Amino acid sequence: MASVSSRVGGEFSPAGTAPDRDPVAPSLCAITVPLDPARLPGGLVGLVETTRRVGLPAVWLRRGNGLVGIGTAARYTASGPERFARARQWWRQIAASARRENHVGGPGTGPLAFGSFAFADDSGFDSRLIVPALVVGAAEDGRCWLTQQVVGDDAPTAASAHAAFAALASGSTAPAEPAASAGGRVRDGSLSGDQWMDAVAAGVRRIAAGELHKLVLARDVVVELDAPVEPATVLTDLAERYRDCWTYSVEGLVGSTPEMLIKVEDNVARARVLAGTLDRATAPADDPDYAQRVLWGSRKQRQEHEFAINSLLDRLTSYTDTMTVSSEPFVLELPNVWHLASDVTAVLNDAPSPTGKHRTPGALALAEALHPTAAVCGTPTATAAALIGELEHLDRGPYAGPVGWVDATGNGEWGIALRGAVLEGPTTARLFAGCGIVAASDPAAELRETWAKFRPMLQALGVQAH
Numbered sequence: 001m002a003s004v005s006s007r008v009g010g011e012f013s014p015a016g017t018a019p020d021r022d023p024v025a026p027s028l029c030a031i032t033v034p035l036d037p038a039r040l041p042g043g044l045v046g047l048v049e050t051t052r053r054v055g056l057p058a059v060w061l062r063r064g065n066g067l068v069g070i071g072t073a074a075r076y077t078a079s080g081p082e083r084f085a086r087a088r089q090w091w092r093q094i095a096a097s098a099r100r101e102n103h104v105g106g107p108g109t110g111p112l113a114f115g116s117f118a119f120a121d122d123s124g125f126d127s128r129l130i131v132p133a134l135v136v137g138a139a140e141d142g143r144c145w146l147t148q149q150v151v152g153d154d155a156p157t158a159a160s161a162h163a164a165f166a167a168l169a170s171g172s173t174a175p176a177e178p179a180a181s182a183g184g185r186v187r188d189g190s191l192s193g194d195q196w197m198d199a200v201a202a203g204v205r206r207i208a209a210g211e212l213h214k215l216v217l218a219r220d221v222v223v224e225l226d227a228p229v230e231p232a233t234v235l236t237d238l239a240e241r242y243r244d245c246w247t248y249s250v251e252g253l254v255g256s257t258p259e260m261l262i263k264v265e266d267n268v269a270r271a272r273v274l275a276g277t278l279d280r281a282t283a284p285a286d287d288p289d290y291a292q293r294v295l296w297g298s299r300k301q302r303q304e305h306e307f308a309i310n311s312l313l314d315r316l317t318s319y320t321d322t323m324t325v326s327s328e329p330f331v332l333e334l335p336n337v338w339h340l341a342s343d344v345t346a347v348l349n350d351a352p353s354p355t356g357k358h359r360t361p362g363a364l365a366l367a368e369a370l371h372p373t374a375a376v377c378g379t380p381t382a383t384a385a386a387l388i389g390e391l392e393h394l395d396r397g398p399y400a401g402p403v404g405w406v407d408a409t410g411n412g413e414w415g416i417a418l419r420g421a422v423l424e425g426p427t428t429a430r431l432f433a434g435c436g437i438v439a440a441s442d443p444a445a446e447l448r449e450t451w452a453k454f455r456p457m458l459q460a461l462g463v464q465a466h
């Protein structure tokens with residue numbers, strides 16, 4: 001099976017050759033066939049556990065459904081302000097020229113790429129699209145499928161797709177080793193806790209001075225593990241514990257995000273906007289109204305949320321005439337925190353494409369248009385982005401950027417890469433968390449909030465939570 005890779009800087013080229021021209025997409029053949037759900041006895045989460053024998057899978061899972069990608073048929077990387085446009089161009093070429101046989105149909109079937117994009121235009125992180133050699137999918141309605149993707153002239157067949165799956169799944173009956181809590185230490189990342197609180201205090205002063213309304217400041221911590229990390233175990237832990245979140249994995253970026261930047265299914269787009277947080281660890285056990293009163297009832301938290309939802313609605317509005325959003329946020333309960341949340345649904349308008357045909361914008365185009373919202377950047381966007389660069393002393397890399405998948409019809413899901421880590425080495429993981437800062441923010445409370453947001457990854461890594 002041919003495999004192709006690309007180089008840094010936005011150029012696609014066969015592995016080992018220098019990029020010197022616009023991206024040229026490889027010719028892809030893809031076959032999608034139904035998969036009997038009985039052949040996935042542990043569901044997709046069980047399959048992820050199986051992949052520990054074959055390396056890090058690409059993962060997008062929620063409530064047991066989603067997509068798992070194994071191996072790499074092709075990949076593309078890009079950096080800088082054009083990273084989204086170049087990746088879209090590459091994928092558009094692949095999608096247009098792919099030879100495909102699709103015996104299932106629907107979102108997530110046919111040619112498919114997973115991806116992860118840098119938060120900032122000047123990040124050193126390479127944004128990427130990964131076309132897995134094998135994709136296993138499961139939908140809410142119980143349908144399961146396999147897609148085999150091959151670069152070159154040897155078109156895959158139903159038999160070769162099933163053989164690839166059988167080879168992968170043959171380890172699934174082996175008893176899973178208990179998820180060892182490796183243990184390890186947490187050390188400061190770019191800033192110490194005190195330095196980060198100083199940055200928050202500086203942000204509050206700039207807000208008070210009228211420079212901006214809201215700013216999201218993030219920090220990183222580094223976990224040094226006592227034994228090599230087992231990504232499959234980390235991912236299954238997250239997928240089982242954070243079932244209402246989207247558990248993701250793309251080439252060493254792993255996590256479980258509660259925030260959906262944009263999901264496109266045919267001509268309907270959906271988003272889940274979050275901002276406003278309350279730690280559950282310190283909540284009184286005998287006070288059922290606590291979250292409603294302390295989070296929903298807080299002027300500061302409601303203001304933080306309002307900036308985030310408005311930033312999304314302002315940008316989404318040019319793609320739709322029909323948008324639905326509840327007038328008030330609701331309280332979303334996760335195992336570690338409560339959030340203020342708003343769900344948005346928009347029927348997408350047709351837009352003229354470069355070929356003159358009208359079609360609705362695809363998931364990746366919308367992710368580009370909406371990123372970054374005020375849930376991860378601030379208001380106004382450009383002022384907040386500049387201040388983040390000045391105060392954070394951190395390359396966010398893929399943290400708070402879009403992570404997800406896109407298919408050849410433009411359907412896809414792009415979450416915001418929160419509550420995650422970059423696995424930097426066998427025993428090293430870098431975790432990121434940020435907080436919305438408004439005029440009434442208190443640096444010490446925001447620092448505590450980052451620990452609540454680190455908790456899912458710390459637990460999954462088997463490290464004592466703060």
Ligand SMILES: C=C(O[C@H]1C=CC=C(C(=O)O)[C@@H]1O)C(=O)O
Nearest residue numbers: 274275276277375433434435436
């Ligand atoms: C920036 C993060 O969370 C965002 C999403 C939900 C709530 C947030 C908050 O309350 O500050 C943040 O806007 C993060 O988890 O790193």
